[in-house]
Amino acid sequence: MLPPIGKRFQKMLSDWRKKYPDIRIVFHELGDESLRAALFRRHVDVIFFAPDQEPDAVESLPFYSENLLLALSSTHSLRDRESLTRHELRNETFLLQDWGHDYSIKSRYIDILGKDVTFESHPAGKQSVFALVSAGYGVTLAVQSQAERGFPGVIFRPFRGDTPQLPIRLGWDANREDPIAGRFVAFIRDFVREH
Incomplete structure (x- = not known):
């Protein structure tokens, strides 16, 4: 995960905080493979990652590219x-x-x-x-x-x-049902459409 310092990332975080002020976000800055492992071990709910190869169980959607x-x-x-x-x-x-x-x-x-x-x-x-x-x-x-x-x-x-570009995607475990993670995924999907 890259540090979320880009304007698009900051706007997303700010919009999320305004819409859901009681839901905290905690970052884990790791390599993509470690992030995926943390996702499947249920240590994190969603991940932002740069795709190289996507395991079948990771659902994802494009967030932005730098x-x-x-x-x-x-x-x-x-x-x-x-x-x-x-x-x-x-x-x-x-x-x-x-x-x-x-x-x-x-x-x-x-x-x-x-x-x-x-x-x-x-x-x-x-x-x-x-x-x-x-x-x-x-x-x-x-x-x-x-x-x-x-x-x-x-x-x-x-x-x-x-x-060269670095595409960033939002990923989540397709086999896991979590209402907050689902809300975040829907929020990101709408954010990408609007911006």
Whole structure:
């Protein structure tokens, strides 16, 4: 789950709070595989995830999509480029979040960048990864809303050519009946139609 900092996510959370002020939302920031496991163990009611492969029991609907950008140190040798190609990044170390043995984030990076990239995993949140990027330990990918918020010592550049997207879906256990989760799914479905 990405931190919900994008305008669309914030609007949804605000609208939900206004409509259902007595129903609390608790976030679990994990990789997609871990989120799915938490859903099936009934530790969470719904998940927001980036689809790669969907198990049959996860029902889902599209929520939104964000552009992916490159995050690099403001002192990086490529800092003056307006945009970057995948070829220009071939010698870079990509820092990524990795909680335990959930390889969903690494898998997504490989889909975007190819297999000939060096990865370094960190069991940490995106803010900690940005701190490492700022210090020059490597580069990473970021969603547009993270770039809009900025981070000290980090600059963001688009890919040249096709801009990779990160689609976000709302998922729930199709075999589980829960009135609050059902209400949330219906709320999201209506929110997506209206916005």
